[in-house]
Amino acid sequence: MKRYYDPWLARIRNLLKAAQGRPVALVVLFGLSLLNLSSEWPGNIARPAFVGALDETLPDSFRTARQLLFDQYQRHFPRIPTAEPVTIVEIDEETLETVGQWPWPRNRLASLIDAIAALKPLAIGLDIYMPEPDQTSPDKVAGNLPKTAAALAAGLRALPSHEAILARSLRAAPTILGAAALDHAAFTTSTDLRSAPILVHGTDPLGRVRRYDYVLASLPELQAAAHGQAMLSVALEQGVVRHIPLIMGLGEKLVPSLPMEMLRLATGSSAIDVFADASGVQAVGVADVLVPTQPGGDIWLHFASIRSTLNRYVSARDILQGTVDPERIRDKLVLVGLTGAGVTDMRTTALGELVPGIEIQAQVIETIFEGRFLRRPTWLKWAESAFIVTFGLLIIWYVPRPQSRFAMFIRVVPKGVAALGVFLHVLNILCCFYIFMRVGLLVDAASIFIILSAVMGCFFTPALLHVDKQTRTEATHAQGREGDNDRTGQAP
Known part of the structure; x- marks a missing residue:
């Protein structure tokens, strides 16, 4: 040796x-x-x-x-929030215990949307997607009844479906439905999504942004009723969320993220602007808001600790019971999502904290309002x-x-x-x-x-x-x- x-x-x-x-x-x-x-x-x-x-x-x-x-x-040096533009209506454990287990019948979700809309928010974003029909809808229940209950079945079929009830609520309120981008096909996936126009200024950035072939979105009837559709996807690196895409590719078209679509709806804009050159996306904007991005159309998110943002959470139970302070909702961008144990989508942030996925969407909106962007x-x-x-x-x-x-x-x-x-x-x-x-x-x-x-x-x-x-x-x-x-x- x-x-x-x-x-x-x-x-x-x-x-x-x-x-x-x-x-x-x-x-x-x-x-x-x-x-x-x-x-x-x-x-x-x-x-x-x-x-x-x-x-x-x-x-x-x-x-x-x-x-x-x-x-x-x-x-x-975590970000210290200086603005409170977002309220999260959380379907938490207390709500599930009071109202019932998840998933809810769509008419019950419609009641929650109606209650939020009555408090005059600027926009309501749902971190929820509903790709399959509600099996508790009257017509579905009627189909499972025995032939001896023909009269009852006929009466149930005469009632509006739960999708129709939810669609009516989505249409009456400034709502946006979320969708999940996927790289593979599944039973309920599709290849298209109803979304607001994206106007590109400069070079087409489709080849530079993160692209997907499939999307898990809500039923077409619900998409048609809502005022916007948006992607909920985040970028994961070794299981950690560090940057968030503001625009993504779905097939051959650009689609927005939930924060940008909520800003578009809140400002009454008809489209989202994307500024790009040969090196990629330079900025994404809506109305008079312009967000500098990385070439892939994403931003590095400067996270605030979850301990400093807990005051933005409102229980859906309090909304349904009418006990919430109206100022928590009025003129706010409201996000609706699940936080109850076993039903929420938890993510690890750059701070090492495990937070609900809806919290990350809220922090993106908050960062845009404050104009405090991390850049590389x-x-x-x-x-x-x-x-x-x-x-x-x-x-x-x-x-x-x-x-x-x-x-x-x-x-x-x-x-x-x-x-x-x-x-x-x-x-x-x-x-x-x-x-x-x-x-x-x-x-x-x-x-x-x-x-x-x-x-x-x-x-x-x-x-x-x-x-x-x-x-x-x-x-x-x-x-x-x-x-x-x-x-x-x-x-x-």
Whole structure:
């Protein structure tokens, strides 16, 4: 094992010593910079095939570190809500205990919508989709009766269906139905969705946004009655929600997310505006609201802690019983969703909190109202790469110089190198965190640290290998002396 290990160690040591380690450092600098760039390739430049292959081979090389760092930004500086445009009417455990288990008959849901509409909200968004007929509807019940109950069955069929009752309520109120985007077909999926027009200004962004082939939506009768349809889908990365699409593709058309569709309905706009160029979507707007986006039509969401948003929740039971303060609903954007145990869709946010899916939709609307957006524009990635390469080349040129002040500092204070490295790392993190707090830019301090540390390691590794060689040589000599003493029988 030793004979196999020593030649390779010697080759590595000689390679790192060549030209004072500069060639290896250059390879490390440009290789890692390319790997970092491939993990987040700017959309305004065609990605070479070998870069795509590199990203597929090492898909989480820098992306995971970047995401975890951005999560830490938010956990140390979560958004503090300053506006309360949203009220969530939650179908919670108390409501289910009082009104009945979920799913409710559609006429019961219609009663809830009527009660909310009576309090004059700006819009009502339902985080609920109903792709199948209500089996408790009178006509469905009539079909299950025995022939001896023909008179009862005829009377039931004369009553309006629960879908008709719900459709009437949806039509009378400013309602929007949610839908779930899917990549695969199922028994109740379709390939189209009734949605408001999306006006594209510039290049067609359909090829840049997240696209789906199927949608799980409510029945056509209900879609026709509601004043809007919208997607409820969120982007998951390793099970965590970090960014939210404002527009998506369904087949060959663009469709809106629930927050944008609610703003469209509340402002009385006929369409949603999308501004795009060759690099992708630049902004999504409605009326006089313009939201800057990532090239894929999504936004990084600056989360507020669920502890600071609990006052936006109103129990559906209180709405149905008429005991809620009308000001909680009047002129608000109302979201209706499930929060009861076992029936809600829970999501993990960048803050590490497990929240109902409806809470994420509310936070998007809240963020748009406050105008506090997190941004990671394309130019920022290029700026980071330029900084890494420039600083890395400066390290490669300056650090190996034997007469430089840095070299003299190392000779005088060997342990000071570690302290200096820690100081520069902390300074890097603090500067990027300050930029996050002040202007909402997500600067990737993790990649800067990883790549520049690797470059510096190219100059320290030969010294470590030299120390390792000396240690093993001394150990070998010590073993030899012990062997000689054993053969002569003398004490060492």
